[in-house]
Amino acid sequence: MPRNSQIHTMSANSPHASLYEAFRDPVTHVDLQPVREGLANGSSTAFEFMDGDPGVVDFMAPSPASAADEANLKMYNDESSTEKYRNFLRWLFKTFEVDEDWFRADLLSRLAITDGMKVLVVGCGLGEDVALIQNDIGATGQVHAQDISKSMVKAARASIHAPNVCFSVSNALKLPYKSRYFDVVFHFGGINLFGDLKQAISELERVCKIGGRVVFGDEGIAPHLRGTEYADVLIHNNPLWALEAPMRELPSNADAVTLEYLLGNCFYLITFTPGEGFPKVNLDVPHVGARGGSARTRYYGRLEGVSVETKRKLLDAAQARGISMHDLLEQVIGAQLADAQPRSPQT
Numbered sequence: 001m002p003r004n005s006q007i008h009t010m011s012a013n014s015p016h017a018s019l020y021e022a023f024r025d026p027v028t029h030v031d032l033q034p035v036r037e038g039l040a041n042g043s044s045t046a047f048e049f050m051d052g053d054p055g056v057v058d059f060m061a062p063s064p065a066s067a068a069d070e071a072n073l074k075m076y077n078d079e080s081s082t083e084k085y086r087n088f089l090r091w092l093f094k095t096f097e098v099d100e101d102w103f104r105a106d107l108l109s110r111l112a113i114t115d116g117m118k119v120l121v122v123g124c125g126l127g128e129d130v131a132l133i134q135n136d137i138g139a140t141g142q143v144h145a146q147d148i149s150k151s152m153v154k155a156a157r158a159s160i161h162a163p164n165v166c167f168s169v170s171n172a173l174k175l176p177y178k179s180r181y182f183d184v185v186f187h188f189g190g191i192n193l194f195g196d197l198k199q200a201i202s203e204l205e206r207v208c209k210i211g212g213r214v215v216f217g218d219e220g221i222a223p224h225l226r227g228t229e230y231a232d233v234l235i236h237n238n239p240l241w242a243l244e245a246p247m248r249e250l251p252s253n254a255d256a257v258t259l260e261y262l263l264g265n266c267f268y269l270i271t272f273t274p275g276e277g278f279p280k281v282n283l284d285v286p287h288v289g290a291r292g293g294s295a296r297t298r299y300y301g302r303l304e305g306v307s308v309e310t311k312r313k314l315l316d317a318a319q320a321r322g323i324s325m326h327d328l329l330e331q332v333i334g335a336q337l338a339d340a341q342p343r344s345p346q347t
């Protein structure tokens with residue numbers, strides 16, 4: 001890696017020039033500029049094009065691989081991995097008696113892609129989905145596709161040479177893309193093993209625009225089939241099917257969340273839209289009724305508790321006055337405390 005090599009700026013006419021604006025340094029997060037050998041983060045070429053191909057940027061070379069990365073690379077990055085993976089896919093679709101092309105087209109219809117969109121495919125494998133998405137985005141759209149395995153990216157790139165498609169060899173846990181860049185972010189089939197599910201989902205969310213769409217799925221049998229012979233046989237064959245859809249790992253700003261099960265109900269598929277933050281809520285709407293108060297006072301105004309007898313008397317007294325227990329408590333405690341001196345923080 002010639003980190004200090006001389007920089008030769010790349011012509012803006014390069015077919016991929018406008019696609020490089022999507023990238024950022026996955027470690028320092030600085031923007032990158034295209035140069036002849038790759039992408040530069042200041043004065044040196046930090047990330048080279050794979051085999052000199054300007055359609056593939058290699059972000060893996062400088063970063064050390066974690067144990068999970070090593071395991072994935074062992075599975076997907078050796079000489080025979082692409083053939084082994086093809087065999088696995090043939091077995092999978094035969095087992096569930098589903099046509100792979102039909103399945104992928106049906107899956108991708110959930111992305112609701114329209115002309116001009118920017119789409120990211122994470123863990124793209126052999127690139128079948130990339131080719132289909134490329135047909136849907138029109139001339140002004142962009143498809144970026146990444147995978148940690150050079151072998152997979154090479155195989156995918158071999159069949160896709162469109163000027164609006166750009167690949168990267170990179171880690172899904174540290175995506176080399178700018179925040180809020182994509183309209184749609186898609187992944188299928190590998191996230192359970194990326195090593196840190198929460199971090200992987202957080203990265204899918206980070207690079208997606210607010211109001212965009214994140215769609216991802218992997219092995220995990222639907223809950224209503226658990227404990228059946230059907231599930232037991234399949235889980236025995238592939239323990240990954242025992243995993244559950246990671247609904248608790250979704251970010252707190254996930255809106256319009258859907259969960260479906262596909263392929264014999266053995267794969268979960270989660271869809272969500274990144275929102276501005278937590279859902280909107282008004283904690284101060286008063287409750288009508290004997291207890292009164294609001295969601296805020298009931299949660300934040302909890303006291304030490306009184307005897308059962310005192311609580312009963314309080315309810316009777318509140319009803320006799322035609323007010324809620326909350327309002328009577330406010331009055332009684334407020335009156336008692338009216339003259340009290342505030343305590344110093346130490347007491």
Ligand SMILES: C[S@@+](CC[C@H](N)C(=O)[O-])C[C@H]1O[C@@H](n2cnc3c(N)ncnc32)[C@H](O)[C@@H]1O
Nearest residue numbers: 072076123124125147148149171172188189190
């Ligand atoms: C089961 S394959 C799925 C491929 C493709 N999405 C498909 O539907 O056929 C999982 C893919 O995830 C990739 N992968 C594994 N760990 C990764 C990581 N940390 N970052 C990016 N890709 C990863 C593997 O190299 C492999 O290509």
